[in-house]
Amino acid sequence: MSEFDYDLFVIGAGSGGVRASRIAASHGARVAVAEEHRVGGTCVIRGCVPKKLLVYGAHFAEDIHDARKFGWEVADCKFNWDVLRDNVLAEVDRLEGLYGQTLDSHKVTVFKTRATLIGPQKVRLADGQEISAERILLATGGWPFVPEFPGSEHAITSNEVFHLDKLPKRVVIAGGGYIANEFAGIFNEFGSKVTIVNRGDTILRGYDEQIRDRLLQISMTKGIDFKFNAPFQSIEKNDDGTLTVHLENCDAITADAVLIATGRTPNTKGLGLEDVGVELDEHGAIKVGDDNQSSVPSIYAVGDVTNRIQLTPVAIREGQAFADSVFGGKPTVVDYKNVPSAVFSHPPIGAVGMTEAEARNKLGSIRTYTSDFRAMKNVLAGRNERALYKMIVNAATDQVVGLHMIGPDAPEILQAAAIAVKAGLTKADFDATVALHPSMAEELVLLK
Known part of the structure; x- marks a missing residue:
């Protein structure tokens, strides 16, 4: 009999955590995973999957218009946000169920609660239960970063945008990265007036200059407004429910919703990492080697919580490499060269x-x-x-x-x-x- 309750305990049932759990279990390991939100993680529940479905929905605006040139007699169409929102959320529910079935079919124990570290080989669940494991894998992903300024509580992030009660007529989006530009395209096609506010002077840092300049040009032609070098000062909520956004170097903007899309930070707060000696970098990410091992030999980490490349397929590969290396006897190292990426803008x-x-x-x-x-x-x-x-x-x-x-x-x-x-x-x-x-x-x- 093992001295531990499990061979592997995974904190976080997102893409990386689920893949690692499933593969480790297929190699014969006794595996448990704790997830305080929903199985599937950021990508499936509140990220790339529901966002891509909104992108598909937004494309119909141009497709319906263009169809007339191809001979189709298309009547004037009206967009219904409630229908798309509810259908997207239903698809998210379906996918969450499939992820749960995958874990169940591999005999992975799922604790739908928060877990924190209390030792190099022990975790505590929110109900006080303590569980031991020979190895612990941290796969808690990232979380939207919201700058601190007066009225920031009136803004939403990509976590909440999929649940809006109604489509805002005017949207201010803070940020210049892929999330900001993707949602700008989505809301613009749905008929909202969109303004992107960027504290710097460049969108999509890291992408080729000609490509990002072309997106800026096309976006402006489509009616998206850009404010550069305009950091947020405050957000004021008005009596009629609208919001007034006060910016540096720019006139105030009135909007019905403000979306903060200023990046994501590793989700490491409150996990007890410092107490057990897990080293973090200056951004709060878990430091790991090529083998995904942290500074504590029994604790590993994969995915966005390590802040290497914040992409779902990368997290999946890291989870697979970890499980194959540690439990499958197949040492595997992820190759980070020439990783493709996409921005689902318009x-x-x-x-x-x-x-x-x-x-x-x-x-x-x-x-x-x-x-x-x-x-x-x-x-x-x-x-x-x-x-x-x-x-x-x-x-x-x-x-x-x-x-x-x-x-x-x-x-x-x-x-x-x-x-x-x-x-x-x-x-x-x-x-x-x-x-x-x-x-x-x-x-x-x-x-x-």
């Missing part, structure tokens, strides 16, 4: 590898290839919106080191192209591939 962005600036700094001699074009569908629809594809090539080796795209279905196209970048293929390999015509993706093999 239009969307896909990217993998180095930006032009990064490549120049690292490689020195590079070649860049671009294709700036209107998608065939946009031409017939009379829509002037242009796509932009960009390829970065190491001049010394001809290897493609970066691909950056903005345009219809860019993430779908980029996923396949990312395989080529990951494999280290060359510009000549792209050139030797016959184009699939007519398609937008063929531009990748026709770049000159």
Whole structure:
């Protein structure tokens, strides 16, 4: 008999925690997981899945308009926020159930409550129950960061945006990252007046400059307003329920809702980490090595709580690598090079590898290839919106080191192209591939 109640106790049943639990259990480990919110974590419950469903819903605004150019007699349509919201939340419920079934089918014990560390190999549940485990995995993810300023309590975050009682006519969104730009596109297509307020002068830091400039241009053309170098001073709630947003270097803005999208921080507060000696970095993230092990040998961490790359597929890979390494006898290390990413803005962005600036700094001699074009569908629809594809090539080796795209279905196209970048293929390999015509993706093999 083991001296521990479980071989593995996981705190957090998000994407990384669920994958680690399932794989560890399949290797024969006795596994338990504690989740204080809902099984599925940020991505399934209040992140990428419900957001993508809203993105799909928002696209119908342009599709219905464009359909008339393609011969469809479309009557004037009215958008019903309540219907979309409720259908999205129902889908979230369904997915949560499937995640629960997965854990149950692998005989993983689920405690639907908060758990905190009280020792290197012991946790305490909210009801006071203490449980021991040979190893503990922290997979508590991230949490929206809300700056402190007067009236910040009147704002919402991406956690609450999916539950709005009604669609706001005017929305102020704080931030310039992917969450801010994605929800700006969503609300704008639904008919809301959208203003993005950024304390700096750049949107989408980390993405290629040409691509983010193109999104800014298109977003402004669509009617989204941008305020740069305008930090929040306060939010005032008015007698009629509206909000007045006071900004530096900018006139006050009246809105029906304010969405704070200024980034996410590792969810490590109140877990008892400091008490057991788990080291954190300056951002509050858990320090781990390539093997996902923390400064305490029996405690590991995966996903956004480690603040390496805050993407769901990365958390899943880390959870799998941890379980295979520790319980499956298959030492595995996650490769963080050339991880593809997307921004589901309107239009969307896909990217993998180095930006032009990064490549120049690292490689020195590079070649860049671009294709700036209107998608065939946009031409017939009379829509002037242009796509932009960009390829970065190491001049010394001809290897493609970066691909950056903005345009219809860019993430779908980029996923396949990312395989080529990951494999280290060359510009000549792209050139030797016959184009699939007519398609937008063929531009990748026709770049000159």
